[in-house]
Amino acid sequence: MTDIFRLLRGNPEDSDYKKKGVIVQGITGAYGSLHAKNMMSYGTNIVAGVTPGKGGQKFEGKVPIYNTVKEAVDATDAKISIVFVPAKFFLDAAKDALEAGIKLLVAIPEHIPVRDTMEALELATQNGAVIIGPNTPGIMIPELIKIGIMPPTPFKAGRIAVLSKSGTLLYEICDALTSAGFGQSITIGVGGDPINGTRMIDAFEMVKDIPDLEGLVIIGEIGGDSEEVLAQRIIDIGFKKPTVAYIAGRAAPKEKRMGHAGAIVMGTYGSAESKVSMFNRANIPVAKRPSQVPVLLAGKMQKSD
């Protein structure tokens, strides 16, 4: 199992403890450069950028740009990369990164063909690497490292793990959690596509054994069955930490894609009812609206005291 904290934070004896290097693929594009700057001001250690044909230049006068991830890795020894290239170039960018030894690839782009995601995933598995996304806001340990496009204000360091398919709902619900005094130990955006590099259940495996974890928030939405699979897993292992869920898309019509490629109900498969009833079986309350999440979480914590 991937030790995500080892990758993002490292161990105290590491020379780069709490300042793990991150490469930005597509750093010279409008979106990539904006978020590279935002990540840097959040404190993420951006050590290199990659844009084919722009090797040798510097980003913001200090971050070296390379033509390939291989060159960037050779120069920096970074194990993490975040990708901002247009969807149709994602597979090439992912191959470039995974073959260069990247162990954590955060795939921001939306509209990546499913086949390309599956091919990238196969390569990641062969190389012992993890992909977060695609179509994800990214991953972060608040107040330590942000590898993604989240605005900083909703997040605060703490002891709640948050897993989310949606970006904006992650911000909305973390904002509510933070306001209620619940900081976050880690937030993982699994993404809104049908095929996720890290599924809900994989993300759960990454966080469930955090020593000082005080609670878990699952932000799901219609489509697929990753919430059901996760709920079943929670039942099976008898996970006891206070857990609350939220499911978006109760009012969505069937067989229509609701913005996210993965947000579609086919027959009963992927319906909100199916997810809610499975969470109920796992004794996990499901909030009706985002603002209810901290209320239900506080309730759960009282019960477990």
Add this chain to the structure above:
Amino acid sequence: MRLLEFQAKELFREYGINLLPSKASKTIEEGKIHAKELGYPFVIKIQVPVGGRGKAGGIQKCQNDDELELKYPQVLGLTIKGEKARAILLEKMADIKKELYLSIFLNRSKRCYTIIASPEGGVEIESVKNQIIKEVGLGNVSDEIAREVAKEMKLDGKLADDFADILQKLAKLTVEKEAELAEINPLAIMQDGSLMALDGKFVTDDNSNFRHDELQKYQEKTEIEERAEKSGFSLVELDGDIAVVGNGAGLVMSTLDMLSDNGGKPACFLDVGGGATTESVYEALTLISKMNRVKGILVNLLISLPVFSRLKGTESEKAREMLKNSRTKIYDSIEDAINAAVMGIKK
């Protein structure tokens, strides 16, 4: 996109999957010509991108001209689960011995393509019994796997060979067109012992459209949907009267839920995308103004920026009153709003 039955069958035919003779039409005049070509008896089938056509009366037998004259307009006029008829398919009738089920789909939890086959087809997948399930990675089906599935279906001799052949052709179609689902239900064993695809469902991955110009003729879009796509929005039109706009699919879905919980009826789902800009929100509101049924607009934008807005027109006073205590600043003229925005940002 989800193809209509006759479109799926066009692809099946191209890939050599056996079909009954059939013709699609949009008017009864065309239908009558097809009737002569095919000869009675045949069935007429409504072409809509949803299931449950039979139960809704969308599939009817026709024995002669009189019946065609009567039933064609009836079926063409049906609305099934909110979907109007796109066309009518006339298809020859044939004697069926047994109905099987066969599909290949993108298995989201296993993250691979998966075959589902069953000797008991002809019903919706949820009720298909004795499912044979095989995971096949990126979708390629070898001779060995195809024969294995045929064997598990308890088919033998020529029927087993034909089944394995159809399975491989369906797999090739799935891979080459980047489908999320390719389904033949029923796959019928005919009295003469041949295998025929009697119905077809085919759903492609919209994100791979840029590699499939050949499929774009199946794309059906209203003018509004086309404009939305051009602007990079996700739009789903609904039948209520309050338009819902926001940035981020999850946020807009969540807004839809809350609106419905409070008794409101959403007129649309409109996600302007992650990076909402002045231009994109303006374009979104312009689009909505073209939807006749919209009586109100609910905007939910997750931005950490002040909003400068010009609001003028019928009932703008009411809107202004409602926004009085918000962070949105309202101006009478667009010039004032622009000036305020420019000055506000400089501060």
